[in-house]
Amino acid sequence: MSELLTIGSRGLAVRNLQAALKLAGFAVAVDGDFGEQTERAVAAFQRRAGLVNDGVAGPKTLAALHGYDTSRYLKRKDLQQAADRLGVPLASVMAVNQVESRGEGFASNGRPVILFERHVMFERLQAHGITERTADNLAAQYPALVNRKPGGYIGGTAEHQRLAQAQQLLHEAAALESASWGLFQIMGYHWQRLGYHDAQHFADTMALSEAAQLDAFVTFIETDPALHKALKGRKWAEFARRYNGPAYAKNLYDVKLARAYAGFASQQEQAA
DSSP states (O other): OOOOBOTTOBSHHHHHHHHHHHHTTOOOOOSSBOOHHHHHHHHHHHHHHTBOOSSOBOHHHHHHHTTOOOTTSOBHHHHHHHHHHHTSOHHHHHHHHHHHSOSOSBOTTSSBOEEEOHHHHHHHHHHTTOOHHHHHHHHHHOTTTSOSSOOOOOOTTHHHHHHHHHHHHTOHHHHHHTEEETTTTEEGGGTTTTTOSSHHHHHHHHTTOHHHHHHHHHHHHHTOHHHHHHHHTTOHHHHHHHHHOGGGTTTTHHHHHHHHHHHHHHHHHHHO
């Protein structure tokens, strides 16, 4: 994922961003220092472009500034629709999007971002009727694709190569179920809970747009009453624990969510 430019960023990348904002008609000093003036200009441009207006300049904002196609990117209206569905303030959904998403739902090759989990593959093979002994034999043959232990990651677009190999050599549906997909890295084995016809339908939908990926995430929250309740009550520690697992505190997810919510809520109050 490309570098995110935000408050405190400095250097040539910031200068280039400021120059592009100035060309787009925004009053900003081209000094290479990302301060509040630049943040306001970025957020204003994002609003004009229909993007998520968080004031952070990442690949999506830069693509829009340079006139590239942004049709598959997440839009502010998508977050508003999600907030309405979940019955929470827009600031809550913006906070969750900022902290819990990967920032980009698609890799440089245009495919949805994924992470193939070989230890999940070991479990999903058995869910599809393959015996534990056979799964162990397959693990001995293809340890990077199926394994009792997590790992073996290549990262980036190469994860699709691992997925394709697992589909071809092991089990097509189990492989799709063993990858996490899109902005919010929803595991493929949740396809039935989320209302998709099968794992392939889920994967195909994740390839449509970031809005489709957000829809899956919203459904994931809706179908977990305790998670939904925590979000509605802005119980960030409880939400983070249920979504991220016990490591949430170590990674300060609850603190990050609370800060992001406060920032977006304040931003919206000022804009009102």
